[in-house]
Amino acid sequence: MNTGLLAFGLTTLDINAYPIDALTHTERAILIQGLECAPAGTAAGAALVAARLGVKVKLAGAVGDDMNGLYVRAGLERIGVDTALLATRAGEKTSSTLLAVESDGRRSSFHRAGAGGAPPLDTAVRDAARASRFVHYAAIGAPTADGGAGAELLREAKAGGAVVTCDLIGPRPSAIDEITRILPHVDYFMPSAAEAFFLSGADDLSVAAQRFVELGATVCVIKNGRQGALVLLDGQEHVVPAFAVTPVDTTSCGDSFCAGFIAALDRGWAPLDACRFAGMTAGLVAEGVGTLGALQDFDATVSAMDRYDLAVESVLTV
Numbered sequence: 001m002n003t004g005l006l007a008f009g010l011t012t013l014d015i016n017a018y019p020i021d022a023l024t025h026t027e028r029a030i031l032i033q034g035l036e037c038a039p040a041g042t043a044a045g046a047a048l049v050a051a052r053l054g055v056k057v058k059l060a061g062a063v064g065d066d067m068n069g070l071y072v073r074a075g076l077e078r079i080g081v082d083t084a085l086l087a088t089r090a091g092e093k094t095s096s097t098l099l100a101v102e103s104d105g106r107r108s109s110f111h112r113a114g115a116g117g118a119p120p121l122d123t124a125v126r127d128a129a130r131a132s133r134f135v136h137y138a139a140i141g142a143p144t145a146d147g148g149a150g151a152e153l154l155r156e157a158k159a160g161g162a163v164v165t166c167d168l169i170g171p172r173p174s175a176i177d178e179i180t181r182i183l184p185h186v187d188y189f190m191p192s193a194a195e196a197f198f199l200s201g202a203d204d205l206s207v208a209a210q211r212f213v214e215l216g217a218t219v220c221v222i223k224n225g226r227q228g229a230l231v232l233l234d235g236q237e238h239v240v241p242a243f244a245v246t247p248v249d250t251t252s253c254g255d256s257f258c259a260g261f262i263a264a265l266d267r268g269w270a271p272l273d274a275c276r277f278a279g280m281t282a283g284l285v286a287e288g289v290g291t292l293g294a295l296q297d298f299d300a301t302v303s304a305m306d307r308y309d310l311a312v313e314s315v316l317t318v
Contacts, residue, residue, distance in 0.1 A: 002133040002161045004056035005262055008125065008145075008153070009043035009138030010169065011061030011086065011116040012095040013068045016290045018249055020100035020108075034248070036290030039072045039081075040097070041116055042138030042169050045255035045291050046262075049281065050136075051080040053263035053298045058132070060085040060125045062115040068094035069115075079292075085125055089115040101249045101289070118144045121153060129153055130160030134262050137182065140168040146178045154185035163187050163265065166217075167258050171195060184216030188271075190258050193224040205230045206237055221275060223257050223282075225250075228314030229275050240275040241314035243305070245283035249293065256285040256295070263298060280305045 018034040039048050047059040059081050063069030065088050072094060073083050095116030101107040119125075121144045129135050135157040139145040145153065154164050165188045168175065176199050183189060189212050193205060200208035209220040209232040222230040228242040260281025264274035280301050285293035295301065 002131055004058065004132055005047070005050055005134040005136060005266070006058050006060060006128050006132040007043040007047040007050070007136045007138065008060040008129070009119055009136075009142065010041035010095070011039065011044035011059065011063060011072065011119070012041040012097055013072050014038055014040035014097050014099060014251060014291060016099045016101060016249055016251060018101040018289045019103040021102050034289035037071060037075075038291040039075045040252060040255070040291045041095070042167050042255055043119065043136065044072065044076065044116075045252045046136055046138065046167070046259040047081050048076060048079055048291050049252070049256045049259035049285065049295065050263055052292055052295055053259065053281070053301065055259075055263050055266055058082040058085055058128055060121075060128065061119045062087040062089055064088070064092040064094040064115045065090050066093055068096050085120065085128060087115075087120045099249075099251055101251070105247045105250055107249070107251065118142055121145055121149055126153060126156055129157035129162060132157065132162050134266065135162045135164050136258060136262060137164060137166045137186070138168065140166075140171055140175050140178055148181060150178065151181040151185060154182055158185050165190060165258060165262060167191070167254065168195060169254075171199060175199060180215055183212060186216065187218045188221055188261070189217035189219070190221045190223060190261070192254055193222055193227070196222045206232075209237070219271065221261070223254055226311045226313040228311070229257075229279065231272060231275055233271055238272055239314065240272060240279060242279050242311040243283045243308040244311045245287050245308065247286040249289045250286045252291045252293070253282040253286050255291070256293075257282040260301070267298070276305065277301065280308065283308065
């Protein structure tokens with residue numbers, strides 16, 4: 001029987017500082033409220049959050065042989081992520097991002113590319129995909145997976161009985177070619193609204209979702225911040241409202257939404273209910289700094305769903 005989640009794709013270290021409203025250009029130290037270093041990225045961030053929510057998780061990704069890589073591995077293992085498939089690339093740096101988060105939630109990002117964009121795709125990863133209950137594909141644009149190798153991985157995962165979810169970040173225009181290859185093997189395609197517009201060429205989320213389903217995705221879930229999530233499921237369109245949280249740092253909200261969705265499916269929740277749980281997961285992450293934010297565990301997230309009101313923006317959209 002297939003068990004657990006395999007997250008495959010981008011692995012980074014995020015360094016989040018809050019609030020940074022201005023640079024002093026002096027050597028004078030400024031006291032701030034939050035400074036968090038944590039594993040992040042569309043694969044590692046989702047893996048970390050899913051593990052916090054009680055999912056058995058393996059991560060297939062890559063780090064460099066620097067101190068940042070050691071920190072990423074230790075951080076993942078501390079929360080319970082299996083890092084046996086996390087490669088260490090000799091002579092390479094770990095992909096890392098410095099995020100200066102302003103008081104109003106806006107942020108400036110400074111990214112150093114590294115090993116994290118090229119997750120290993122070898123026999124051990126393919127075996128893990130076939131044995132997993134869920135495979136979260138977060139490797140669009142990865143040189144090790146694009147061009148057909150990623151699609152073959154997902155084909156094998158589906159044949160082995162896995163439920164496949166897919167997320168992406170900062171896609172290039174050419175990403176639509178890879179998406180066209182993999183979507184026939186994807187159960188839940190989960191782009192952000194900005195990504196959906198960019199990749200589909202549509203100016204309407206409903207049209208964008210329909211195009212992705214026509215390309216092969218079984219279900220399309222478009223994450224739209226305070227507007228909630230637009231879900232195209234069995235030919236029917238639904239808007240799942242967001243929760244009215246007070247955001248501090250929204251850096252990892254997309255990754256945490258995907259992780260929450262998978263965690264709820266793993267508990268037997270129906271897709272639309274899983275989207276509600278995913279929205280609460282993302283909301284709690286946004287109320288703190290860094291990848292895990294103010295998130296505690298699965299039961300605490302369920303309890304929060306009863307305490308928080310729905311966001312006005314998403315209620316008006318329903």
